[in-house]
Amino acid sequence: MASLQIIWSIFVKDLRVEWRNRETLASMCVFGLLIVFLFNFSFETAREETLRLLPAVLWVAIAFAGVLGFNRSFASERENSCIEGMTLAPVDPSMIFVGKMLANLLFLGIAEVVMVFAATLWFNFSFLPSLGELTLIAFFGTLGYAALGTIFGAIAANTRMREVMLTILQFPIAFWILMLSIDATSNAMRGDPGGNWAGGAARVAGISVVFTVASFLLFEYVLEE
Amino acid sequence: MPLQGHNAKPVLEVRNVTKFFGDLAALKEVSLTIARGESVFLYGPNGAGKTTLLRMLASLARPSSGEVLFDGRNIERDGAAAKSAIGFVSHAIFLYGELTVRENLRFFGRLFRLDRLEKRIDAVLDMFDMRSREDVFVRDLSRGLQQRTSLARALLHDPDFMILDEPFTGLDTQSVGRLEDLLRRLPGQGKTLLFSTHDFEQGAAIASRLITLKAGRVRYNGPLASAPFEELGIQRSNGQKVNG
Numbered sequence: 001m002a003s004l005q006i007i008w009s010i011f012v013k014d015l016r017v018e019w020r021n022r023e024t025l026a027s028m029c030v031f032g033l034l035i036v037f038l039f040n041f042s043f044e045t046a047r048e049e050t051l052r053l054l055p056a057v058l059w060v061a062i063a064f065a066g067v068l069g070f071n072r073s074f075a076s077e078r079e080n081s082c083i084e085g086m087t088l089a090p091v092d093p094s095m096i097f098v099g100k101m102l103a104n105l106l107f108l109g110i111a112e113v114v115m116v117f118a119a120t121l122w123f124n125f126s127f128l129p130s131l132g133e134l135t136l137i138a139f140f141g142t143l144g145y146a147a148l149g150t151i152f153g154a155i156a157a158n159t160r161m162r163e164v165m166l167t168i169l170q171f172p173i174a175f176w177i178l179m180l181s182i183d184a185t186s187n188a189m190r191g192d193p194g195g196n197w198a199g200g201a202a203r204v205a206g207i208s209v210v211f212t213v214a215s216f217l218l219f220e221y222v223l224e225e
Numbered sequence: 226m227p228l229q230g231h232n233a234k235p236v237l238e239v240r241n242v243t244k245f246f247g248d249l250a251a252l253k254e255v256s257l258t259i260a261r262g263e264s265v266f267l268y269g270p271n272g273a274g275k276t277t278l279l280r281m282l283a284s285l286a287r288p289s290s291g292e293v294l295f296d297g298r299n300i301e302r303d304g305a306a307a308k309s310a311i312g313f314v315s316h317a318i319f320l321y322g323e324l325t326v327r328e329n330l331r332f333f334g335r336l337f338r339l340d341r342l343e344k345r346i347d348a349v350l351d352m353f354d355m356r357s358r359e360d361v362f363v364r365d366l367s368r369g370l371q372q373r374t375s376l377a378r379a380l381l382h383d384p385d386f387m388i389l390d391e392p393f394t395g396l397d398t399q400s401v402g403r404l405e406d407l408l409r410r411l412p413g414q415g416k417t418l419l420f421s422t423h424d425f426e427q428g429a430a431i432a433s434r435l436i437t438l439k440a441g442r443v444r445y446n447g448p449l450a451s452a453p454f455e456e457l458g459i460q461r462s463n464g465q466k467v468n469g
Binding site for chain 2: 002005006009013016017020021076079080081082084085086087088089090091224
């Protein structure tokens with residue numbers, strides 16, 4: 001119970017900081033929209049093309065918008081050494097990880113809603129027939145990606161080229177979540193009657209849970225100098 | 226009457242601690258003990274290793290070798306009790322600029338799971354005359370007011386052991402006087418104090434024991450009154466300049 005209160009405090013603190021400066025979410029949404037728009041501008045948008053391209057377009061937009069968010073997530077912690085201030089308290093580092101990951105998950109989730117809405121308009125494609133399946137895939141894909149972004153954001157925050165380092169460190173591992181998510185999203189968007197989307201969603205869920213648990217367990221070593 | 230470090234059971238024990246940053250040894254086989262209720266002044270020139278030592282005692286840094294014990298427990302392996310008992314003030318203020326003074330204190334108070342948190346916040350705000358600025362964003366405060374808020378944060382959980390690294394930085398004369406009074410009173414309340422400042426006379430007016438560091442090594446560790454100032458290169462300001 002005490003752990004949940006600490007996680008909640010960290011989560012609410014991140015929301016409050018974001019509400020005050022309105023930097024992270026705005027930049028994530030704008031950047032994501034730009035990517036979706038640029039792809040829409042570059043490709044023909046016949047239905048078959050859309051089904052082939054849109055899952056990749058969306059997950060690429062999510063991936064890059066996420067990098068912006070994860071970098072910002074630790075920028076406020078770096079300022080005035082606030083992350084050290086948190087570690088001065090008798091708090092399990094994994095609680096800090098969960099609180100910050102949940103905030104990242106929420107910000108990325110909101111950005112995804114905005115991007116999907118834009119894609120609906122620009123690609124003239126309705127996600128409604130497979131909304132449940134897509135929501136499930138997006139949740140697990142985003143969970144794993146946010147977990148990786150949180151731990152690698154913390155690592156990169158201690159490096160000199162932190163903005164570049166996050167991308168370089170995170171993408172080779174996040175690649176697996178993104179590939180599985182694109183595949184599962186593609187199957188769900190096609191309204192796959194054979195249930196292939198469910199298998200894909202299960203794989204996304206599986207790898208996301210593995211990455212989330214691993215990040216949870218390793219976070220305390222990241223916080224060490 | 227404060228207990229003396231060499232006679233009483235130590236609350237803090239540093240055993241042969243060495244700390245490397247790359248090839249540079251910031252601390253070299255440092256050993257010392259501090260007893261409950263002591264007031265200890267850590268003094269030394271820039272680069273002597275004071276901040277590194279204080280950060281290590283606050284469990285923000287790990288020794289490369291050796292160990293730090295708090296109440297007999299290794300703070301690396303079993304640091305929760307030490308963290309609950311230690312209040313740390315550093316060059317960094319550990320405060321969120323986008324949160325107000327009260328919101329910052331509330332956040333850190335919750336991390337320490339404090340009961341009657343709002344009353345405790347009121348108390349530390351009053352202690353540092355910050356009540357009228359409790360709703361101001363920390364980013365909008367002057368450096369001195371930020372330092373006062375940082376001191377309030379460090380005292381929020383009523384720690385038994387205060388570690389302060391240059392706590393007077395940025396404070397105005399009135400705040401310095403108030404903090405000096407507070408620090409002088411702590412040992413009488415059974416609390417232990419370890420602090421550093423570059424103003425030797427200021428530190429000497431508060432502490433009863435002196436530890437001097439130079440190039441990562443302890444040069445003197447004992448009662449302040451009987452310190453060999455000349456041998457340590459410290460010339461008291463009653464007549465002459467002070468250096469480390």
